[in-house]
Amino acid sequence: MLFSVPTFDVVPVVATKLLTLVCTLAVISNDIQHVRGLQEVDPVASAAGIDLSNYHNYTALQSLFRQLSEDYPGLARLHSIGKSVQGRELYVLRISSGLDAIKEEANPVGDDQRYPLLDGKPMFKYVANMHGNEAVGRALVVFLAQYLLKQYGREERVTRLVNTTDLWLMPSLNPDGFEAATEGHCYMTAADGGSGRPNANGRDLNRNFPDQFHDGHDRESLLRGREPETLAAMKWIVSNPFVLSGNLHGGSVVASYPFDDSAHPSRWRSVYSAAPDDEMFRALATTYASNHETMKTGHVCHGDSFANGITNGAKW
Numbered sequence: 001m002l003f004s005v006p007t008f009d010v011v012p013v014v015a016t017k018l019l020t021l022v023c024t025l026a027v028i029s030n031d032i033q034h035v036r037g038l039q040e041v042d043p044v045a046s047a048a049g050i051d052l053s054n055y056h057n058y059t060a061l062q063s064l065f066r067q068l069s070e071d072y073p074g075l076a077r078l079h080s081i082g083k084s085v086q087g088r089e090l091y092v093l094r095i096s097s098g099l100d101a102i103k104e105e106a107n108p109v110g111d112d113q114r115y116p117l118l119d120g121k122p123m124f125k126y127v128a129n130m131h132g133n134e135a136v137g138r139a140l141v142v143f144l145a146q147y148l149l150k151q152y153g154r155e156e157r158v159t160r161l162v163n164t165t166d167l168w169l170m171p172s173l174n175p176d177g178f179e180a181a182t183e184g185h186c187y188m189t190a191a192d193g194g195s196g197r198p199n200a201n202g203r204d205l206n207r208n209f210p211d212q213f214h215d216g217h218d219r220e221s222l223l224r225g226r227e228p229e230t231l232a233a234m235k236w237i238v239s240n241p242f243v244l245s246g247n248l249h250g251g252s253v254v255a256s257y258p259f260d261d262s263a264h265p266s267r268w269r270s271v272y273s274a275a276p277d278d279e280m281f282r283a284l285a286t287t288y289a290s291n292h293e294t295m296k297t298g299h300v301c302h303g304d305s306f307a308n309g310i311t312n313g314a315k316w
């Protein structure tokens with residue numbers, strides 16, 4: 001079911017730069033044909049009644065997630081962690097059993113983005129589409145949400161996952177960029193003739209998080225120059241005890257793991273930047289890549305050369 005590629009920010013406060021360039025099945029194209037092809041190869045999705053035929057734009061995504069949270073009140077709850085530059089909600093669908101035991105309350109506001117915990121359940125999150133024109137990760141998160149909810153109680157693995165894990169699925173950190181992108185255009189940047197990679201202020205959100213080695217650690221340094229989407233994600237991440245995360249991008253097929261930034265970056269060569277949990281990160285990335293049909297080869301996209309389909313973000 002999943003083809004996408006995570007990068008993990010197990011220690012989000014330390015790994016202050018949120019995540020890495022990572023990629024998905026759709027390799028270099030946002031063409032929906034890639035996704036449509038899944039319908040034929042994924043009988044499980046078909047059997048579960050999940051429509052893989054189209055991307056969901058902002059309006060369609062909003063109504064789908066609202067519908068899911070209404071249809072599965074004990075399993076799904078829709079939140080927004082903030083708003084984009086153009087005022088679109090930054091939606092997150094929380095999926096876990098026992099959510100009906102948590103009192104319905106407004107989204108946290110201000111600096112405290114803390115949500116009530118589900119006793120004993122580790123928090124996991126996927127964030128996709130921070131580059132608005134990298135759309136396949138977004139589609140996969142939308143499909144995954146439906147898959148988990150529709151197969152709960154039917155499929156043992158799904159039931160166990162939803163019973164034991166507090167899952168947060170964010171299909172888009174850059175909804176403005178997605179709306180600005182053109183389906184079928186896989187150009188990365190405006191310079192290449194593409195649109196939608198940055199947010200509505202023209203900023204690359206994947207380059208907008210603090211650099212732990214070169215930015216100050218005082219509050220002002222952490223907040224200065226951050227875009228609304230970046231700030232919303234930062235507050236959400238530091239306010240809640242996520243233990244594992246994946247960030248989905250397009251462009252290569254690889255599982256990239258922290259750190260992305262480096263204490264001693266070189267202009268001439270990339271330098272491995274080990275996180276304190278380096279061994280764990282490598283094990284996680286290897287698990288992901290080795291269970292992927294082609295990622296483990298490390299040579300899926302033109303120019304890709306990744307041993308076992310994984311890379312340290314800074315070394316990339």
Ligand SMILES: [Zn+2]
Binds near residue numbers: 130131134248249250
């Ligand atoms: Zn990206």
